[in-house]
Amino acid sequence: MTDHVIRLAVNDEQIEATVPARLTLADFLRDRLGLTGTHLGCEHGVCGACTVLVDERSVRACITLAVQVDGCSITTVEGLTGPLADRLRAAFSRRHGLQCGFCTPGFLVTATEMIENDSRPKPLTADHVRETLSGNTCRCTGYQGIVQAVLDAEAPDHITG
Amino acid sequence: MTLIGTSVPRREDERLLAGKGSFLADQAQGAYHVVFVRSDIAHGDLRQIDVSAAQEAPGVVGVFTAGQLGLRDNYIALLHEPDPEFVAATAFTMVDQRLAVMADRRVHYVGQIVAAVVASDRYLAEDAAELVNVGYAALPVVVEMEDALDAEAPVLHEHLSSNEAASLSFSFGDPDSARAQAAVTVAETYRIGRHGAVPLECRGVLTRLGHRTGEVDVWTSTQVPHMVRRGICAATGWTTDEVRVHVPDVGGGFGTKANVYPEEILVPLLARLTGRDLVWVEDRQEHLTAAAQGRDQVHHCVLSVDAEGRILALEDDFLVNIGAGSLWVAGIVANTAIHLLGPYRVPAARVGGRGIFTNKAVVAQYRGAGRPEASFVLERSLDAAARRLGLTNVEIRRRNLLTAQDLPYPRPLPYRDGVPIVYDGGDYRACLDAALDLLPVGVVAQEQAAHPELLIGHGVGCYLEATGRGPYESAQLTVTPQGRIEVMTGAASAGQGHETSFAQVAAESLALPMEAVRVLPTDTGSLAHGIGTFASRSAVLAGNAVAQTAAQLVDAGRRRYARATGADPAEVGYREGVFQAPDRDPAGWRELARLGGPGEALEGEPPLRAASMYRCRTVTWTMGVHATVVGVHPGTGIARVLRYAVAHEGGVEINPLVVEGQVLGGVAQGLGGTLYEEFRYGADGGPRSTTFAEYGLPGASEVPEVQIRHLGVPTDNPLGVRGAGESGTIAVAAAVAAAIDAATGCTHVTATPIAPRMVKSALDAA
Numbered sequence: 001m002t003d004h005v006i007r008l009a010v011n012d013e014q015i016e017a018t019v020p021a022r023l024t025l026a027d028f029l030r031d032r033l034g035l036t037g038t039h040l041g042c043e044h045g046v047c048g049a050c051t052v053l054v055d056e057r058s059v060r061a062c063i064t065l066a067v068q069v070d071g072c073s074i075t076t077v078e079g080l081t082g083p084l085a086d087r088l089r090a091a092f093s094r095r096h097g098l099q100c101g102f103c104t105p106g107f108l109v110t111a112t113e114m115i116e117n118d119s120r121p122k123p124l125t126a127d128h129v130r131e132t133l134s135g136n137t138c139r140c141t142g143y144q145g146i147v148q149a150v151l152d153a154e155a156p157d158h159i160t161g
Numbered sequence: 162m163t164l165i166g167t168s169v170p171r172r173e174d175e176r177l178l179a180g181k182g183s184f185l186a187d188q189a190q191g192a193y194h195v196v197f198v199r200s201d202i203a204h205g206d207l208r209q210i211d212v213s214a215a216q217e218a219p220g221v222v223g224v225f226t227a228g229q230l231g232l233r234d235n236y237i238a239l240l241h242e243p244d245p246e247f248v249a250a251t252a253f254t255m256v257d258q259r260l261a262v263m264a265d266r267r268v269h270y271v272g273q274i275v276a277a278v279v280a281s282d283r284y285l286a287e288d289a290a291e292l293v294n295v296g297y298a299a300l301p302v303v304v305e306m307e308d309a310l311d312a313e314a315p316v317l318h319e320h321l322s323s324n325e326a327a328s329l330s331f332s333f334g335d336p337d338s339a340r341a342q343a344a345v346t347v348a349e350t351y352r353i354g355r356h357g358a359v360p361l362e363c364r365g366v367l368t369r370l371g372h373r374t375g376e377v378d379v380w381t382s383t384q385v386p387h388m389v390r391r392g393i394c395a396a397t398g399w400t401t402d403e404v405r406v407h408v409p410d411v412g413g414g415f416g417t418k419a420n421v422y423p424e425e426i427l428v429p430l431l432a433r434l435t436g437r438d439l440v441w442v443e444d445r446q447e448h449l450t451a452a453a454q455g456r457d458q459v460h461h462c463v464l465s466v467d468a469e470g471r472i473l474a475l476e477d478d479f480l481v482n483i484g485a486g487s488l489w490v491a492g493i494v495a496n497t498a499i500h501l502l503g504p505y506r507v508p509a510a511r512v513g514g515r516g517i518f519t520n521k522a523v524v525a526q527y528r529g530a531g532r533p534e535a536s537f538v539l540e541r542s543l544d545a546a547a548r549r550l551g552l553t554n555v556e557i558r559r560r561n562l563l564t565a566q567d568l569p570y571p572r573p574l575p576y577r578d579g580v581p582i583v584y585d586g587g588d589y590r591a592c593l594d595a596a597l598d599l600l601p602v603g604v605v606a607q608e609q610a611a612h613p614e615l616l617i618g619h620g621v622g623c624y625l626e627a628t629g630r631g632p633y634e635s636a637q638l639t640v641t642p643q644g645r646i647e648v649m650t651g652a653a654s655a656g657q658g659h660e661t662s663f664a665q666v667a668a669e670s671l672a673l674p675m676e677a678v679r680v681l682p683t684d685t686g687s688l689a690h691g692i693g694t695f696a697s698r699s700a701v702l703a704g705n706a707v708a709q710t711a712a713q714l715v716d717a718g719r720r721r722y723a724r725a726t727g728a729d730p731a732e733v734g735y736r737e738g739v740f741q742a743p744d745r746d747p748a749g750w751r752e753l754a755r756l757g758g759p760g761e762a763l764e765g766e767p768p769l770r771a772a773s774m775y776r777c778r779t780v781t782w783t784m785g786v787h788a789t790v791v792g793v794h795p796g797t798g799i800a801r802v803l804r805y806a807v808a809h810e811g812g813v814e815i816n817p818l819v820v821e822g823q824v825l826g827g828v829a830q831g832l833g834g835t836l837y838e839e840f841r842y843g844a845d846g847g848p849r850s851t852t853f854a855e856y857g858l859p860g861a862s863e864v865p866e867v868q869i870r871h872l873g874v875p876t877d878n879p880l881g882v883r884g885a886g887e888s889g890t891i892a893v894a895a896a897v898a899a900a901i902d903a904a905t906g907c908t909h910v911t912a913t914p915i916a917p918r919m920v921k922s923a924l925d926a927a
């Protein structure tokens with residue numbers, strides 16, 4: 001198994017590491033860097049629990065190899081900061097958008113991309129939010145609170161009860 | 162402000178939203194990994210297991226087969242025994258199940274463990290596992306229950322004489338003459354497919370060895386830590402002093418983690434054998450192959466009604482496919498049978514049910530555990546009878562639902578706990594009205610206008626759910642040196658918000674602010690006894706245990722205050738966290754805690770603590786009605802759920818947000834099992850649904866907004882709470898099936914998951 005040296009930024013911190021070619025990005029983040037907020041729900045690219053941002057686009061860390069992100073900038077749930085992240089977190093809690101919380105990091109990352117980097121017209125509609133979240137599975141909440149939380153966070157002025 | 166009944170924001174949320182949850186796999190740093198070699202055939206004898214190449218592979222510490230483990234009993238001990246009164250009333254029988262912890266001679270399902278590899282990391286352990294060579298002599302495979310009951314069928318478990326795992330039967334009234342007098346009798350076979358909990362976090366077990374103490378600390382993603390401890394001790398012969406089971410953050414359970422698994426015994430055992438800290442983190446394919454599944458029932462139901470649609474008799478004969486085994490077979494068979502009676506006036510019934518062994522994976526109590534199956538069968542039968550009589554689905558229910566005049570309503574049958582059944586509800590017909598108020602039949606016209614391409618139908622489904630099953634749950638409250646109250650219960654949380662809800666109960670009971678209370682994760686070393694979280698029992702059992710123990714803690718505080726001040730304990734008042742007797746200085750919890758310290762008035766007294774078990778006499782019943790509007794695409798037969806409403810007669814809600822979340826999530830899971838999810842098996846017993854591509858969980862676009870109305874009807878326990886964890890799931894299949902039938906006008910859905918091709922071919926033929 002050949003090892004490779006990779007250099008990347010993770011949550012704004014510069015990192016250099018030697019990794020085997022087959023090490024997944026998720027395992028690299030979790031086991032090497034201790035960033036265990038990136039969760040593994042399927043390890044085959046369906047559930048979205050492992051979603052992270054690679055150069056601001058959402059990526060499934062379970063089916064991405066660490067060597068593939070050489071030179072990239074990674075944001076994990078631990079690195080979501082700022083006003084939008086604060087609003088999202090508050091709205092998820094207020095709307096009961098999480099129960100066990102296992103899916104939550106993936107939803108927060110996907111929602112961040114949806115609100116910040118998606119060219120669709122704003123404010124978002126519930127249907128658009130549902131469609132964009134369709135790559136993330138939640139087994140606990142039935143999605144209702146998650147959808148409401150994303151809408152709340154995107155348009156903070158429109159928060160109703 | 163009263164805390165009970167308030168939607169206090171959840172305390173769990175902050176860490177979970179920060180990505181700082183502490184799930185099983187998150188705690189694995191430094192541990193070596195276990196990877197299991199699992200049977201890839203469904204039935205056969207083990208011939209030889211060649212581990213030589215694997216032993217030599219890089220990073221491998223050892224490869225273990227059953228013979229090397231030194232287990233005292235190579236099977237998992239029974240989890241519960243049926244109550245003798247219930248056994249007598251229902252002629253209940255149950256055989257001895259001995260499914261191997263690690264297969265030593267024979268395998269009974271694909272995914273059964275035959276060997277374990279221990280290596281320095283997961284990648285290397287998986288490499289080595291592939292080098293283990295297992296030789297089998299295949300045996301004939303039994304997948305379907307009808308085949309398992311065939312006289313020629315192989316008997317799957319050698320120590321038994323048939324493939325029947327459990328049975329019961331009961332009858333009351335006079336079903337034969339009822340049937341003879343009936344205006345309409347509908348008879349049908351119903352099938353509920355095999356689907357299951359499938360929490361987003363798979364299972365996992367971590368063991369750390371206490372080299373100084375000789376203890377083994379086990380973390381497992383479970384709902385039932387004390388049962389796991391018992392399973393470990395029974396199989397290994399260790400004492401409860403040697404092993405301590407801890408519960409990490411658990412990423413969903415829904416019943417599949419309310420079970421005791423071979424891995425929970427093997428990982429601690431292998432840790433001791435290798436002298437290393439070990440972790441096993443289940444992957445999704447393992448989970449969809451080897452974790453406990455649910456449902457998988459066939460019912461033959463005959464419902465007799467009079468000319469007005471009033472139920473005269475219900476007769477049902479059912480089979481439950483428990484696969485290679487189920488530690489919960491008694492619960493599933495009994496739940497199914499009892500819940501077949503539903504929230505209706507049923508004057509006569511004859512019910513028989515059996516649990517059947519096959520070569521599918523094991524089964525546990527998936528959310529509802531017999532209740533959704535029973536609801537589907539009874540509700541579908543009512544719809545069939547309504548159709549024959551020319552009544553609407555709503556009208557036939559109106560005529561049969563129990564009302565305030567009927568309730569409380571006794572049944573001539575004991576519940577599983579041996580106590581005669583009495584439904585303790587308020588007015589079940591009013592609950593139907595509430596559901597229809599949320600989602601009237603008239604909504605169909607609106608939805609038709611919005612979706613001209615779809616066929617639209619409205620459906621309702623009712624359920625009654627026994628909740629808060631005993632016999633007990635325990636709670637312990639301890640005062641820290643700073644005067645904070647720490648709470649622990651036996652009911653481990655798997656996402657239900659116990660850290661918040663139980664803190665609300667404790668704070669309210671102690672008249673303290675929430676900040677003064679903290680709920681600790683369950684561990685069996687700190688709490689000697691407990692049962693766990695399942696069967697909609699935690700709010701009822703653990704909630705009341707916390708309230709009861711809080712009262713005892715106040716008494717203990719009062720006595721300590723009296724000892725320290727010389728006051729008469731009867732004169733010590735307690736208000737908002739402060740004890741005071743006439744003419745003495747007041748003292749709060751913190752001052753009381755300090756009194757035991759060096760040089761203080763009560764030097765050497767142990768920390769204030771109270772522990773108790775709350776016992777309930779019997780279950781309390783939650784009733785509810787689901788209403789839905791479904792659109793069916795005529796070209797494909799695919800159903801889309803457009804609108805959904807649930808009205809339920811619950812009790813006092815400790816935290817309404819949490820209760821509502823349970824109902825919402827329950828509906829989503831119900832929709833999954835009704836429309837999308839199924840564990841499929843080939844004729845060779847091979848599982849065919851081992852990824853999320855094949856086992857389809859509902860996503861954000863499949864689950865509609867759900868409206869909920871809570872009709873609070875307090876019940877006879879100190880907090881007045883009823884369980885609600887399963888309320889969202891139970892009646893989904895019934896309601897959606899009815900809506901599809903109404904939409905198509907030409908189907909009578911009798912099986913789940915509801916296959917679009919069945920709907921389409923009915924439409925094409927019509």
Ligand code: FES
Pocket residue numbers: 039040041042043044045046047048049050051060061062063
């Ligand atoms: S864990 Fe990566 S998509 Fe499921």
Ligand code: FES
Pocket residue numbers: 097098099100101102103104137138139140141361412413656
């Ligand atoms: S909150 Fe449990 S999976 Fe989403």
